[in-house]
Amino acid sequence: MKNFTYQKAESVDAAVNLIGQNAGAKFLGGGTNLVDLMRENIERLNTLVDVTHLPANIEETADGAIRIGAAMKNTALANHELIREKFPVLSQAILFGASGQIRNMATVGGNVLQRTRCYYFYDDTARCNKREPGAGCDAIDGFNRIHAVLGTSDACIATHPSDMCVALAALDARVLVQGANGNRAIAFNDFHRLPENTPHIETELQNGELITAIEIPPTDFAKNSLYRKVRDRASYAFAVVSVAAALDVENSAIKNVRIALGGVAHKPWRAFAAERVLQGLPATEANFQRGAEAELETARGFAHNRFKIELTKRMMVNVLKELVEE
Template sequence: MNRFSYIRAENITSAVRTAAQHPQAQFIGGGTNLLDLMKENVSRPSHLVDITRLPLREVEETGAGGLRIGALVTNSAIAYHPHVERRYPLLAKAILAGASPQLRNMATAGGNLLQRTRCYYFYDTGTPCNKREPGAGCGALKGFNRIHAILGTSDQCIATHPSDMCVALAALDAVIRVTGKDGERTMVFSEFHRLPGDTPHLDTNLQPGELITAVELPREGFAANHAYLKVRDRASYAFALVSVAAALDLKEGQIQEARLALGGVAHKPWRDTEAEAMLRGKPATLESFQPVAEAIVRGAKGFGHNTFKIELAKRTVVRALAQAAGMEHPS
């Protein structure tokens, strides 16, 4: 671990100012991912700006009927909050499918959005990784890539985003509030994370020094018909091979609105609004779900060890939609 300076921020303004003054500074809240990266010498911040004393731990209703979750609210607190359990159970289920109780007790909403990939080559500093060192090459392309992406990849990177919570937030159309040296702004969730392209070292569209202050959920939470389905190698403490957040607005068996987001398949939570639109006005049946599953993986590319994910993604989408619709689905 490299040497760094530690600074405890007293307020949001001072936190942002400090980060702006030191380009290699990083904010630290729960530290469940950042400290691992520092121990492995993957992340080498010059300064750690401790934001744990900032007033970002509230969960409150918004004037528009939605819910605002402060960036420092822990994952456990979100999942078990009565407003989330009642109005946004999809989010609660996604959070509880991730990590372990101990980690969920420490990990924060803002930190969850900023998780780095769990790619083997990213964590192993003895192997090439464009995300860790731009221009070094991608060891996963021709290496062991079973957990890697099948959608939105580039010849620079095939890493996946690891978060379960973010998959649900993508399906729910969340909005991210951030503060930087130029003031406050909001970002729609679909524009927060990036695909790798030629800049795989950039995970998000945050500007340097910007601090996440809150996540906002809209009024509609799809509480009646939803499912979060996570397919993984073991039932506990494992990242998704494929996960699906499915949400339906049903009226007399007809789909009025549909939301689908996938995890474990791309550099960001993967949402296809064109595929979602195929479900509107259709009956909630397996016959309606299958073409949508096929559409979502159009353009998918396997890299050898992970090619199985293409078929797995299709099956998981159909099963998640069936669960959201309250159907019994054959195994």
């Protein structure tokens, strides 16, 4: 592990100033992903700016949105009364992730920016375009059971590992950031990128920009929402496939529906195609199946992960059926 300088930021402005344009510096949240990457020499940084003492509260804005401070711990967010009541899908998604100890350390900002769990990314003897642009990708013809089936490219088939982010994608959240050039808001569904031929560029965040908060707009029907995750162990395991959904049914027809998928793409995957198909149709199993088929139409499986395509469809149908029953 390379030696580095540790600095504690006492304010958002100080954090942004401390990191400046230093390409060898990064913000430090709970450290549950970043410190592992530094130990493995995948990240070779000269400076860490600790942002865990920045705003970590939840507040309701004048227009009824919920604003979550980026330094809030995952456990605190999942257990917060407002989140459990208004956005159960978010609370469930967080509690399905990692372990109690990790959730107690991990911050909201760090969760959003955690890196892929692709085995070859963590193995510095393997070829990986994300770690070393232009090197090649050992996952495409290698063991790719945990890899993506949607939005892949010839350069990278990694998945984004977060559970929390799948719920935030379904809830149309926004990422609030501050950098040397001021503040801006980025729609959650635009924040993470598909790999295309630059898999090392994972988000729309510019160098030195700090995530200050996540904002969720008011969505009444999100009270009727669910997160379901298939994983290899009952706890302490990343999603093989996961589904976050919220459903509003009026007179047996679908008035509003939101669906996002995890474990299937380089970013939390909003199922816009399924939502378009389902809008206004009777809330029946046959129609849920039509929506799932539409979403997975462009899916492409690899040697060890083709099962994810059928699994995702079945999970989508089952989650929507469960929401109707509720």
